[in-house]
Amino acid sequence: MADYVEIVARLQALRNGQAVPITRQRQVHIQSHARVLTLLAMAGEDTSVHAVAIGRIGEAPQIAVTPDPRRRDDQYDLLRWLLPRFESYFAECRAAGTFPQIWVSSGGALSHFDTLADRLRFTDDDEVKRLGTLWTYGGERSPIAGQQALHSAASALRAHFVTGQPDAEDEHLGTLLTWIEPPAGQDILAAVATAEARPMGAKTDPHFDASELQPAVADYNDALASSAADDLVDFYRQQIQRKLETVIRPIYAATQQAIAILSRARWEENAALATLVEREAEEFARFMDARDAGYLLPYRDKPKAGAFKIVAREKAVANLDAATLRHDRSARERAVGTGAVLRATVTENDKVRLRPHKFEHRLVLSSHQDRLHLRSGDELSTLTEPKLTIRINSVERRGPFSWVGATVVKGMQVSGNLQIGETYDFGPAEPDWGSLIREMGQMAVRLKREPWTHSEGSPQPAAHRGTPPTDLLNAINSMTGQTR
Template sequence: MADLVDVVARLRALQRGQAVPIVSQRQLVIQPHARILTLLAMAGEDTSVHAAALGGFGHAPEINVVADPRRRDDQYALLRWLLPFFEEYYAECRAGGTFPQIWVSSAGALGHLDTLADRLRFTDEDDIKRLGTLWTYAGERSPVAGQQALIAATTALRAHYATGQQEGEDEHLGSLLTWIEPPAGRDIFAAIATAEGQPMAVKTDPRFDRTTLQPAIEDYNRARSAGEPESILAFHHARIQQMVESVIRPIYAATQRAISLLTAARWQPNPTLDALADQEAREFERFMAARDAGFLLPYRDRPKAAAMKIVARERAESNTEAGLLRHDHAAREKGVVNGSVLRAQVADIREQKIRPRLFEYDFVLSSHQDSLHLRTGDELWTLDGPKISLRIDAVERRGPFTWVTGRVLQGKNAVKRMTLGGILDFGPDAPNWQGIGNELRQMSVRLTNESWTHGDTTPTATPVNGPVPADLLAAVESLT
């Protein structure tokens, strides 16, 4: 059902010929000191950097271009040029008790940076390894729910706007910005077709490569092989740089424009982001402290480390969702539509005396929702004050209403003062970012004895003592 909300928003955008806002609150932390990193890779060389543009929000980029990134020395020279910028930036963030934030144009650019980080960590040059290590912080954080370290401009804009095109087409930053700010008096689809002619990820246009860039690189390599003087090589290099800058500068400018749109005053503050920023700062300090202590980053995690990361990611996802349901209006309403939030009216409050001065209270709630995800035994919490927790004892559908009965576990004093007819929103418990330590310790205990599924030996076969059913399928179906 939540997907239906997105479909309706896209249909409205298509009808208007302009993207429509789908939230009123900002959906991510935007660091004022964030760095915009735009990289271009040579066609067929996914782990190369042909050109790099780096700068802060509101600042012009510093650009470095190599004539042919297939030459290792030239490639490493560009990477060494980038290293001091990130060393200084990370040091400033760490000294300020905050975290670095890197913006790229799209999900494709994000994946390219993550791949580069893995590749560079295992080179034979210490300074190149260091750059790969620093980039790994952002790359490892990118798949974690609620992370604020590595941001794709397209992903950030899609969290705030719905366009009239398919979701995959929103990954082109130029077309996405055109939907948000369409040119006046021009057909929206003609404007999008023009915008899509400009590359917005990490690769240049194949026609541009074939007719313009490739011949220029061949001229440079021929001059270098022939031993031409430095002035000739410099001419060919400047020619290539001019060509590549014509591609990388619009991508950098589009990323700047995306940040500008998201820092506009129209977006209301979102209290959830404060907790996410604090968590990101703790993760950054933990990462840097481990590097200072000499711990190396492996290419592949061992089973125990992988299990720990899965637990951490699951915890981050649940915490992020719980925080958004409490403080983000759009997330709350989507939760009501898809059934992850129970919005119900208090129909009855039943008081039961257990012993002197000890009472139990049962809530009887009615809801119009028809897609609730509730089971007996689930524990729900009020998403607004007062803080009340409820254990579901019964769920029954009667005509257009869903009736829910539950035992009040916490907040009994608030229940006693409550009047019938009030509307309450129930959902998961409040986020607890500090509780991850307990979950990791529990997982460590479980992993003390390695399961046979992760070992080299298989358990011995256990004979079946009972008779084998004549019809195995019928026997299985009778269990349900």
């Protein structure tokens, strides 16, 4: 269902020629010690690293290039150059009781990083394996809602701004930054078209590859094949590095610019992030403890591990939504617009005596919302004080109002504090971060015996009960009241 807030903001951005902020509160946590990582792959070699730029927030990058990543030894030398930088960083975070954070430019760069983490763990070089194992922490956390370990700069900006271009085009970090900070005196669409011509992902431009990079790589390989002098080989190597630096430096700089925008004082603190930071530190500690204990990271999960991860992702989404609606004002207003949150005024609050010492609070709520997603039996909790939970009994539309009948099921002692005429927001229950551990325990018991759907055998035939009818059609007709 359309988000009216985003639609209006996108139209306003297109009219004004500048991106529109859609929140006042910070949507992502930024670690002061985070690393900005930019990786470039060779065209047609999605699991390669042709060039890398790495540095802390606000610092110039350290850049390394391999002339031809298809040469395994050269590729491994580049990866070994990266290993100590990540080993020391992870060790520092672990000693401080926090977690590492890596920033990449876009979703494409994030996918490239995740793919590399999977592949590098299964190479025949121990040092490269260790790098892949460390990277796997960010790769495995990236699909988890609310994770703070691996950030895409484009996605983080999109959580704060709306531009006047389609969603898919917002994935290009250069155009996104142009909308947020447009050049003075220039048409915004012309500026965006200029920015779009510069690569901002994990791949170089095809025209650049054909006209500049491929000839330089070919010259380098020819020099090696002909046993040319070391000076000539080094000349071709430096030529390739200079060409790739013209591509990788702007991507690194754009990522740093995005972080600087998100670090400004204009963004108010978001209490929901504090819990997410604590959770991330706990997840990182568990990850490193498992590596110390010798547990290996498989390329593919077994059914039991896969089921656990699916449940973990579902719980993360539910908990993040619940936490966000309580602490993020913008998210709550948007949820009210879509009907995910009930904003209603108390019109009746009756205390009904069911039997001696047994009472029930019954509420009648009225709302102007016409897009409510409510059904009888749904349970909603107040998003602010007083804290209580209601069960929906009925929903009826009368003219411009929706009338909701409900019963208080939790918080009976404070339900009397709901004042007639006051408006309250109702939504999902408070996040229960500990529920995942309990559900994992229940699943472990249930999955001790592997289901037949995940094994090579077939299900055991069910035992027949009673004597089968001699005339099956007649037996069916007699059950349905039909006759031949």
